[in-house]
Each structure stands twice: as structure tokens, then as C-alpha cells.
Amino acid sequence: MTTPQPLLEIRNLEKRFELDRGFLETLKFRGGKFVQEKRAVHAVNNISLQVAPGEALCVVGESGCGKSTVARLIAGLLSPSAGEIHYDGQRIDNRSRRTLMPLRKKMQMIFQNPYASLNPRMTIQQALEEPVRYHNPSLSRSELRDKVAEVMRAVGVDPSWSTRYPHEFSGGQRQRIAIARALTVDPEFIIADEPISALDVSIQAQVLNLMLEAKDQRGLTYLFITHDLSVVQHFGTKVAVLYLGSVCELSDTATLFENPKHPYTRALLSAVPQLKDDHPNHIRLRGEIPTPINMPKGCPFESRCAHANSRCSAEQPRPIQQPDGSLVACHAVEEERLDG
Amino acid sequence: MSLLSVRDLSVKFAMRDNTVTALNQISFDLAKGERLGIVGESGAGKSITGFALMNLLSRPGFIDSGKIMFLGDDIVQMPEAKMRNIRGNKMAMIFQDPMVTLNPVLTIGQQMVETLMAHRKLSKAEAEQIAIVKLREVYIPSPEDRLEQYPHELSGGMRQRIVIAIALLLDPQLIIADEPTTALDVTIQADIMELLLELCQSNKVGLILITHDLGVVSQMTERTLVMYAGRIIEAGRTREIINDPQHPYTQGLINALPQQTKPGQRLKQIPGSMPSLTAIPKGCPFSPRCEFVKDRCHTEAPETVQYANVEVACHEVNRLHTDKAEEIKA
Numbered sequence: 025m026t027t028p029q030p031l032l033e034i035r036n037l038e039k040r041f042e043l044d045r046g047f048l049e050t051l052k053f054r055g056g057k058f059v060q061e062k063r064a065v066h067a068v069n070n071i072s073l074q075v076a077p078g079e080a081l082c083v084v085g086e087s088g089c090g091k092s093t094v095a096r097l098i099a100g101l102l103s104p105s106a107g108e109i110h111y112d113g114q115r116i117d118n119r120s121r122r123t124l125m126p127l128r129k130k131m132q133m134i135f136q137n138p139y140a141s142l143n144p145r146m147t148i149q150q151a152l153e154e155p156v157r158y159h160n161p162s163l164s165r166s167e168l169r170d171k172v173a174e175v176m177r178a179v180g181v182d183p184s185w186s187t188r189y190p191h192e193f194s195g196g197q198r199q200r201i202a203i204a205r206a207l208t209v210d211p212e213f214i215i216a217d218e219p220i221s222a223l224d225v226s227i228q229a230q231v232l233n234l235m236l237e238a239k240d241q242r243g244l245t246y247l248f249i250t251h252d253l254s255v256v257q258h259f260g261t262k263v264a265v266l267y268l269g270s271v272c273e274l275s276d277t278a279t280l281f282e283n284p285k286h287p288y289t290r291a292l293l294s295a296v297p298q299l300k301d302d303h304p305n306h307i308r309l310r311g312e313i314p315t316p317i318n319m320p321k322g323c324p325f326e327s328r329c330a331h332a333n334s335r336c337s338a339e340q341p342r343p344i345q346q347p348d349g350s351l352v353a354c355h356a357v358e359e360e361r362l363d364g
Numbered sequence: 365m366s367l368l369s370v371r372d373l374s375v376k377f378a379m380r381d382n383t384v385t386a387l388n389q390i391s392f393d394l395a396k397g398e399r400l401g402i403v404g405e406s407g408a409g410k411s412i413t414g415f416a417l418m419n420l421l422s423r424p425g426f427i428d429s430g431k432i433m434f435l436g437d438d439i440v441q442m443p444e445a446k447m448r449n450i451r452g453n454k455m456a457m458i459f460q461d462p463m464v465t466l467n468p469v470l471t472i473g474q475q476m477v478e479t480l481m482a483h484r485k486l487s488k489a490e491a492e493q494i495a496i497v498k499l500r501e502v503y504i505p506s507p508e509d510r511l512e513q514y515p516h517e518l519s520g521g522m523r524q525r526i527v528i529a530i531a532l533l534l535d536p537q538l539i540i541a542d543e544p545t546t547a548l549d550v551t552i553q554a555d556i557m558e559l560l561l562e563l564c565q566s567n568k569v570g571l572i573l574i575t576h577d578l579g580v581v582s583q584m585t586e587r588t589l590v591m592y593a594g595r596i597i598e599a600g601r602t603r604e605i606i607n608d609p610q611h612p613y614t615q616g617l618i619n620a621l622p623q624q625t626k627p628g629q630r631l632k633q634i635p636g637s638m639p640s641l642t643a644i645p646k647g648c649p650f651s652p653r654c655e656f657v658k659d660r661c662h663t664e665a666p667e668t669v670q671y672a673n674v675e676v677a678c679h680e681v682n683r684l685h686t687d688k689a690e691e692i693k694a
Contacts, residue, residue: 086549194637224405225576229620229633236630251550258622258631277627295554297579299606299623306554
């Protein structure tokens with residue numbers, strides 16, 4: 025059996041943000057003397073993921089779990105502290121800006137806030153033209169215009185509006201334009217960081233439909249960051265659940281929603297307010313996400329988990345392959361201490 | 365007697381050369397201890413409704429006409445001194461972002477004691493005792509220590525609990541919660557909602573929950589108002605509205621949710637977007653986006669009618685149903 029080569033592969037990715045930068049900041053007064061100590065936010069800890077061509081991998085988790093950091097590391101907006109990122113068989117995390125250029129054409133990013141991602145002083149034409157011109161310097165003016173008009177039509181924005189400025193558009197239209205901007209260079213891989221969270225419900229559906237259309241028509245591969253599980257169920261082919269910078273469950277979407285295994289995934293799924301369920305039966309989690317500054321030694325979820333024991337607080341669980349193909353990092357699942 | 369009774373309330377905003385209507389003649393009632401949801405998208409007038417009920421509208425916004433009867437008195441006509449006695453005391457508000465609600469330079473204790481002493485003749489020690497009891501009610505661990513802490517020392521979920529504790533300090537009869545969990549994570553949201561529900565039920569407090577999340581409304585409230593462009597377009601029991609919505613907009617809103625469509629299929633979207641208050645379409649405000657639109661929808665604003673257990677403002681409610689019946693026959 026041959027497995028298709030993943031389009032994107034990340035191996036043991038880590039990212040730490042130093043809190044104390046200068047020498048003086050690292051000095052701490054403790055026990056009557058100065059000691060040198062560096063604190064760091066452990067945003068991403070040892071994450072390995074693969075995305076096959078045509079897939080839509082959704083990364084879910086609560087605020088502070090490192091999902092946006094993962095997106096930014098892959099897009100090359102941040103450089104990893106450790107680990108490797110491979111795209112189409114080539115390592116990309118250690119490249120210079122110049123050698124990354126051809127890759128940026130293949131890999132585009134869509135951000136959460138369409139108000140912040142479009143330059144307010146550029147017309148839509150200028151904003152959409154810029155990436156095309158940058159990556160294809162040989163195109164003539166009329167070719168550029170045609171390209172922009174084509175992409176605008178594709179996202180359902182009238183090309184005759186191209187001389188307008190972003191403030192003349194509604195939030196939903198702006199997000200379409202931001203998507204258009206990503207599509208102008210004909211990318212093969214899109215990283216979308218909470219692309220619909222800032223939008224109203226009826227507009228969310230419009231934008232989600234647009235992204236699904238683009239996926240089918242252009243054969244795009246997605247890495248989709250979100251906190252909204254109903255969107256994951258709809259959009260994703262695979263899901264990675266992140267908690268405090270670690271993957272706790274990685275699975276096919278259908279498998280995850282039918283049979284969630286990790287206690288955190290179960291709690292997360294049960295917390296989503298259901299439309300037609302009269303008696304919510306949600307698993308209450310104790311406390312809140314600990315800060316990623318003082319990372320616990322054992323399982324990151326140990327402090328809120330109802331199934332934790334002494335092994336959980338001492339030893340970090342490794343992701344283990346389950347019979348249905350999902351990867352779960354939990355001692356309780358491994359020891360079959362959980363029911364069902 | 366109902367706790368709150370709003371009649372033909374209109375709120376306007378004075379612009380440079382004209383006024384825009386933010387709330388257009390809305391009417392609803394709230395019984396003692398009842399939980400009411402107000403849903404809609406941004407710009408629908410949900411938050412304005414909350415502010416108007418507290419008589420907190422500030423210029424250029426003003427109440428143009430209508431009545432807000434609360435415990436037998438009309439809030440619209442009430443002098444500010446008397447209103448101050450109601451606000452925080454009989455009626456309290458919880459906002460979206462607890463970091464904005466809480467004063468960053470005062471300790472939790474100072475803020476709670478201040479509220480108590482403003483309304484009741486209490487010594488500081490007595491006020492602190494009440495504060496501790498209330499913090500315990502919202503499951504804040506070691507409440508005595510929290511009184512000494514500042515808001516920034518606490519997590520988002522903990523802060524919102526404290527905001528709820530402050531809202532409950534004077535045992536109000538009505539709590540208006542404006543998107544109380546939108547800034548929080550799902551697991552924390554579930555926690556806060558459960559807490560709010562429990563407190564409202566055990567203390568018989570009326571709740572007006574303003575939110576854009578139909579799932580939250582479905583789990584928290586008994587009755588629901590759906591707002592669009594400053595009007596109530598559908599009102600009724602929450603179950604009925606979720607299970608059998610009558611207005612095309614409510615139907616669209618529910619059908620647009622990803623869980624209503626098979627994974628990977630196209631979502632049923634509502635075309636267009638909410639009109640701006642300066643350019644509300646003539647006739648039915650939803651007409652430009654509506655798939656059932658008829659000529660008179662563009663000229664004549666629909667009256668609210670009783671239909672299939674809900675009140676709905678739509679010219680075409682009957683047609684929607686005859687269509688459905690025909691579909692079933694065919």
C-alpha cells in the first residue's frame with residue numbers, strides 16, 4: 025500500500041516565546057541573592073501533523089492553545105524554536121526570504137479580521153493586483169486587470185466595484201475580498217485563521233460556502249483554524265484538537281464526532297450549545313486552562329481532567345494510534361480507564 | 365402583573381441633518397422570573413433595547429416614544445434620581461467584556477462594597493460579608509482572598525463570574541445580559557450559562573439574554589424575540605421558534621447553521637446583509653433578502669400577526685405554509 029505524499033508535514037514542531045529578553049530582565053531576586061532565570065511561553069510543544077493534498081485539516085482549541093501560532097509557523101510568519109516543516113517534500117522552515125518567495129505563491133493565508141487585513145488606503149483593484157504583480161512581474165496591465173476581475177467574480181463581488189475602498193464594503197464582502205486576494209496567485213494551500221469568527225451567522229454561511237466552492241473548483245488544500253466545532257464538522261476532513269500547545273486528539277472528522285476519545289475532546293463537544301436539545305448534558309471541567317509559562321510536567325490537561333491519576337501528573341502522554349485510526353494522547357485512554 | 369412591559373418603544377439617533385430609527389415600535393412583556401432571549405445579527409437593535417430598558421441611552425440616542433413599565437412605573441418618564449435607585453438595585457446588567465465592566469484600579473472588594481453601600485445603609489464590614497456570600501454563590505474559590513485582588517489577577521471566566529456576582533448583589537428582579545459569554549471559550553461559556561440559569565431559577569430573577577447564538581437561546585430561555593433592522597419580526601416560545609420558525613429571516617438564520625446541513629454540502633445562505641440604519645428598505649426591512657418577496661413587501665410594512673403559536677411580522681406567512689402543505693401533498 026502506498027500512502028500519498030503529504031503536501032504539508034510538520035515534525036516535532038515547537039515554539040517558545042521568550043518573556044525576559046534583556047540581561048537585567050532575566051535577573052530574579054530569590055532567597056537573598058540574584059539568580060538568572062529565563063521564562064518563556066511554551067506556545068507550541070512537540071506537534072506533528074500531516075496534511076494530504078485535497079484535505080481540509082481543522083485545528084480546534086480554546087484561546088491560548090497555540091492554534092494561531094501553528095498557522096503562523098507554517099506560513100513562515102514566525103520561525104520555530106525546534107522541529108521541521110516540510111512542504112511538498114522540501115524543508116521550508118529554515119529558508120531565507122528570497123528562497124521562500126516561490127513558496128509563498130503556493131501557500132496563502134486568510135486572517136480573522138477582514139477590517140485589519142485590507143489596507144484602508146488601497147482600492148480593491150490595487151489590493152488584489154499587488155500579489156499578482158509581485159509573483160508574476162511579466163504580466164501586462166490588461167492581463168493583471170483580467171486576473172483581478174476573474175477572481176472578484178469567483179468570490180461574488182462585482183468587478184465594477186474594483187475602484188472602491190475597503191470601508192465601502194460590509195464585513196462579509198471584505199472577507200470575500202480577503203479570500204480573493206489569497207486566490208489571485210492561484211495557490212494550492214490555504215491557511216485560514218478563524219476566517220468566519222468575526223462575521224454574523226447569515227454571513228458566515230456565505231463565506232463558508234465560498235471556501236468550499238474554491239476547494240472543489242481549484243483543488244485547494246486547507247489548514248483551517250477555528251474554535252467553532254460545528255464549522256469543523258461541516259468543513260473539515262480531519263481534525264486536530266489542541267490543548268495548551270499539544271495535540272490531544274487527531275482524527276477523521278466523522279470519527280471524532282461519532283466517537284471522541286480524549287476527555288478534553290469529549291468535554292469540548294459537550295459544551296457546544298445545541299439547538300434542539302432540551303437537556304444539555306455537558307461535562308463540567310474544573311478550573312481553566314493553565315498558563316503556558318509554567319508548563320506542567322505531565323499531561324497538560326491533568327489539572328482539569330476528571331480521570332487524572334498519579335501517572336498523568338508525572339508523565340506526558342504520547343499520541344497513540346487507536347483501532348479506528350485516530351491518534352490520542354491520553355494515559356486513561358491507553359489504560360482503558362475510560363468507559364465507552 | 366408582569367415584571368416588565370414594553371409598549372411601542374421607539375429609539376432614534378439624532379444625526380447631523382436628520383434622525384435614524386434604531387428601534388421601531390417594539391412591544392413585549394416579561395413575567396416575574398421569566399427568561400427571554402433576544403436574538404439577531406449585529407445592527408438588529410438588540411443592545412439598544414438593553415440600554416433603553418436601563419434608561420442608559422446617551423446622546424445622540426434617545427427614546428422617541430413608547431412606554432417601559434417596570435414594576436408598575438414608566439421608566440421613560442422617570443426622573444434620573446429615581447432611576448438610579450432602580451439601576452443596579454432592581455435591574456442589573458451584564459456586559460460582554462468583563463474587563464471593561466470592572467474598574468481596573470479598584471479591588472474586587474472595593475467594587476462590590478461600593479455598589480452595596482450606594483443602595484443600602486450598611487457598614488463596610490457588613491457589606492463585605494454580603495459580597496463574600498455572593499462570590500460563594502457564583503462558585504468563586506476562597507472568596508475572602510478575592511476581595512483583595514484586582515481584576516487583572518483573575519482569568520476571563522472568573523471575571524465574568526464576579527460581574528454576575530455584582531449584578532446579583534442587591535437581589536434584582538431583572539438581569540439584562542448582553543452577550544455575556546461571547547468573549548469566552550466554549551467550555552467556560554457552558555459553565556457561566558449553567559450558573560446564570562441556576563441563579564435565575566433559584567432566586568426567581570427575570571432574565572433578558574441578548575445574543576447572536578441560537579444554541580445559547582435555545583438552552584437558556586423560555587421565550588424568544590427575533591430582531592431585524594430595529595424591529596421584532598418574530599416572537600414566541602423558544603421551542604416553537606427553534607422547531608418551527610415562521611418568518612423567512614428566522615428560518616434562514618436557523619438553516620444557515622452548519623449543523624443543519626450535511627458535512628461538506630453547500631450551506632443554505634441568506635443573500636445580502638443587514639441594512640444600515642440610515643438606509644432601511646421601505647416596506648418590510650427584510651424584503652431585499654427574502655426569497656418569498658411579493659410586490660407589497662416593498663411598499664407596505666407588515667403588521668405583527670399571530671400564526672402557528674408565534675407572533676410574526678410577515679405578509680407572506682400564509683403562503684409559506686400553503687407552499688409547504690402543497691409540497692407534502694405532491
